[in-house]
Amino acid sequence: MTVHQLPVELVVFAGWLSELAGRLEPGGGWYGVFAARDPEGLRACFDGTEVPPWDVVESLLQDLGEPADGPRAARGRALHRAAAAVHDRAPGAAEVLAERRRLMEREAAYAETRIRTLAETPGAAAELAWARDDLQRARARVAELGARLAGLQGPRRPDAPAPAAAPAPVAAPARAAARRRPRGARYAWLDTEAADAVPEEAQVVPKLPVGGGAAPRGARFGGAPAAPAPAPLPAVDPGQAARAAGNAVYALRRLRAQGRGGEAHGLLCEALAGPPGWLPVLAAELHRAGLAADWATLLWEAASLPPARLAAVAGALADAGRPHDCEQLLRQGVARPVEELASACAALLAEGHQAEAGALLAAFLRVRTPEDAARLAALDPAGLTAPLLAAARTVSPARERDLLHALRVAGTA
Structure with a gap:
């Protein structure tokens, strides 16, 4: 098995995200939207080579019925911030973040235009809900990307000149051009070429997904009904299980080498929250890496599961x-x-x-x-x-x- 030498923060967050996704039905909710529109982007996030926008993670937590201020969300937020900080230190990352922020500003301007148009269009309630969702996500991502860029630049001296103004948003594209790719902040990590390749028949406006146990809140739901009962866990993907096991073992070895035993124990406990079918793959990988003691610890913790x-x-x-x-x-x-x-x-x-x-x-x-x-x-x-x-x-x-x-x-x- 090939294990990419990623920073441990990226590996740990990717493992947490994979565990979260393993509890969801790929074809339903927001997970279904993201998986259908950008499978490669999601795969990069699960592999640890990309960090998704936080609103995407928040939507997956919503699919699971997790409260936004709950312990799982707090843990994910901390891991996401750590992973983003490491990811943003890579060569050329600042330029990528700046370009994405410009894209999000354009998306926000486009969504505002769409909302004004659709608000006066009879029978456009579904599209209006999506446009509102796009605007909310775009604004959240502009703020998130701005904070990440500010973190790279460090504090500004009092006598330093103010940074030049991320250019004014361009006018909204024509309707014919907009049909070439699925618009909206929920697709924003798509490359232009990949987005243009999406067939037009796949770009019909789907029903806006709703979250887990609680009634949905926020403008993007447009009064949608409460979600149905959660679907059973999907079948185990052997490739995904192998990647998750490889990433977990790599992270464990790094944490052990750095004397961070508490974090290593926490990583083992997080593995127990993932799909049960992943654990035999993890067991084999731990034994192969000489970490049989970690497997024994994991079994001990598993005895206390519900x-x-x-x-x-x-x-x-x-x-x-x-x-x-x-x-x-x-x-x-x-x-x-x-x-x-x-x-x-x-x-x-x-x-x-x-x-x-x-x-x-x-x-x-x-x-x-x-x-x-x-x-x-x-x-x-x-x-x-x-x-x-x-x-x-x-x-x-x-x-x-x-x-x-x-x-x-x-x-x-």
């Missing part, structure tokens, strides 16, 4: 041919409350992982009392009594007898 998530990780490890890792994870999770273990067993059984559910119950019976096992069975007598007895038989005849007695006393058997 029940459904614990079951998903265990199932992914079993499906990927890592039964020992799966059993170790399940053994470490048996100290949890019986209610959580019942939920984990139910999730494993529902996904067809009977062997893993049996392993969890057997590990539970080895370290917990028969009375605890009876309490577990009482939570779902029809679904858990038979698997518990089968697991007890694999432990010992004595454990089976003790369990039967406890079940009779509890009135479950």
Whole structure:
């Protein structure tokens, strides 16, 4: 596997962004809009070679139903700022940022013109909502790019002349020219040539996406209804999983070498929030890089995951041919409350992982009392009594007898 030697800040942010995207349905919400219009741009962001505008990240958080002032957004904001600061120090970055700011100023002027026109056009509510969204994004990006440029220039001396004025916005292009590419700030990282290649039939005005659990806010939603229930997680992309694993291992090695153990531990915990199917790939890469201890730490942390998530990780490890890792994870999770273990067993059984559910119950019976096992069975007598007895038989005849007695006393058997 080829691992690009990117600065660790870019690698860590790319891993966080990939984890966020792994929780979303690629064809829905804002993720669907960005993926359809600029797949190469998104791929560059996931690879760590490009830093997306913050409003794009904010939209993906919205797709997930994350509050703008929540802990995940705060973490993403900090990582985004660190990645942007490193990215902007590359040769020629200042010129690129200045050009993008000029583009955003033109986009803002164009959106303002569109809003004035569409506000007086009957039946243009959808296009008007998009234009308002374009204006909001363009203004946010002008401010963001300006701040990044100011950070590169450093503080100005009191006696220094003021910088020359980023030129006045040009007039809005003609309607015929505008049809050549999808307009709007949401497509702003597209190269001109790539944008011109988008077929006109793909440029119809789609329905403006809405976010996760809460009702959408802001002018760009135009009174849209609340979002439907979140879709199931998409299938694992092997290439994306390999890139994420390679980036994570590279970042871990850098952090360990610099003595930044706390950040390395945080990176491992963030990996647990990604798609469960990525973890076996990460395990293989960690062992190949001589970081088996980090994998053991990750499994230990995984034992504290919510029940459904614990079951998903265990199932992914079993499906990927890592039964020992799966059993170790399940053994470490048996100290949890019986209610959580019942939920984990139910999730494993529902996904067809009977062997893993049996392993969890057997590990539970080895370290917990028969009375605890009876309490577990009482939570779902029809679904858990038979698997518990089968697991007890694999432990010992004595454990089976003790369990039967406890079940009779509890009135479950």
